[in-house]
Amino acid sequence: MTNEHLLAEIGNDESKILLIIGGMHGNEHSGIEAMERVIEKLKEKNYPVRGKIYFIIGNLEALRRNERFIDIDLNRVWSESYLQNGDQHYDVKELKEIHRLIESICKGKYDHCTLLDLHTFSADSGIFCIPAENEKSEELAHYFGVPFIEKLASALPETALNYYGEKGMRSLVFEGGKHNTPEATDNLERAVWLTMAYLGFIDVKDFPFVKRMKKELEEISEPFPHRLEMVYHHQLKDFHHYKMNKGYYNFKKITKGEDVARQNNEPVRSPFGGFMLMPLYQKKGSDGFFIVQERKTQKK
Ligand SMILES: [Zn+2]
Structure with missing residues (x-):
């Protein structure tokens, strides 16, 4: 599969699929760094993941310019209307390429697919995640041990989170920390490992550090309410x-x-x-x- 947005694909078994996106916003590089770390560790071990994992890069041109987006927020255009009629916006080109990639992977079936969308924010602290409004997404959010926000996904229409959540995909945004900080990259890496463990793509026995990562996320989140x-x-x-x-x-x-x-x-x-x-x-x-x-x- 060739697509500029595809950073790596790992595994052969398409019975379950994990789609990880980093850099949906071009000023957020930590998600890509986190994905690169995970790819390296999996490849180092030549690890046979159970299922197939696709690592996807978001807004390529905005990342090159280190701008959040070029002329419209790529994470506010996930709708049939932009997919069909949004060509006047540069960022919609990126949308169409990522959409085409994901559709070619999922082939119109979303039940066995999970989307983990990695983000960072401009405030100083307070990591959290946003599950799509379906039970399986909320269960994974709960497992991370970080605060998770209900009833937020639907206030963020035309996000990839909502677009695929509404199609029945398990779908989550993980907000790992302040833009381009080492802590944010660490937290997003932790989120990826925990997702792979929770969904059985990896066995925690083979990666003992995953247990420690879960504890670390819980410790960071300790001062804050868990469910909001x-x-x-x-x-x-x-x-x-x-x-x-x-x-x-x-x-x-x-x-x-x-x-x-x-x-x-x-x-x-x-x-x-x-x-x-x-x-x-x-x-x-x-x-x-x-x-x-x-x-x-x-x-x-
Ligand atoms: Zn973002």
Whole structure:
């Protein structure tokens, strides 16, 4: 299979498939570094993975320019409408190539496929994951031991997460840390190993460090609630006139009415109390911030 987006494919058994994407945003290189580390370790051992793993690179041109995207966010165009009519946008070319690759792998069947989409963020700390809104995705999110956010996937329409989640694929975003930091690369590598272990692509006995990695993720996440839900999404039409106040990070506690940002020179007050998520500290983006609250009740 030749496609510029395909970094590596490992394994021969197509009975189950793991698709890992790094660099969906061109200013996020840690996911690619994490994939390269995993590929190297698997190849070093010439390890017979059970199933087949595809390592996929996201926005090639944006990565070359170290820009989040060229003219439209590649992770906000996963829809039939862009796939069919989005040609005026450069990034949609990348979308079509990645989509073609994934379709040629999955061949219209998504039940046996898992998508792990590796991301980083512009705030200082607080790793988390976002499962698609189906049970098998939430189960994997739970296994990571890091905070995971329910009801967030559907607030992020036209993401690969949602596009494939709605087709019935097990699908997760893992947010590993601040853009291009060694910690983010470490955390994303941990997420890949844990996913391979959880789904039985590897046997933990053959890679004893995986147990340690799980503990490390749990330790990093210890101060934060494990299961949260999104209650507010501060969407931006124009990021040029938006500036977060200093000092916010993922899972920083906020109170109702707190002054959190400036928009068109007016204060932005949080309509809810809870925890801050993904405060925008970069030049490009359409999400100012999210508010999440701890989910206390166990889901039936
Ligand atoms: Zn991202």
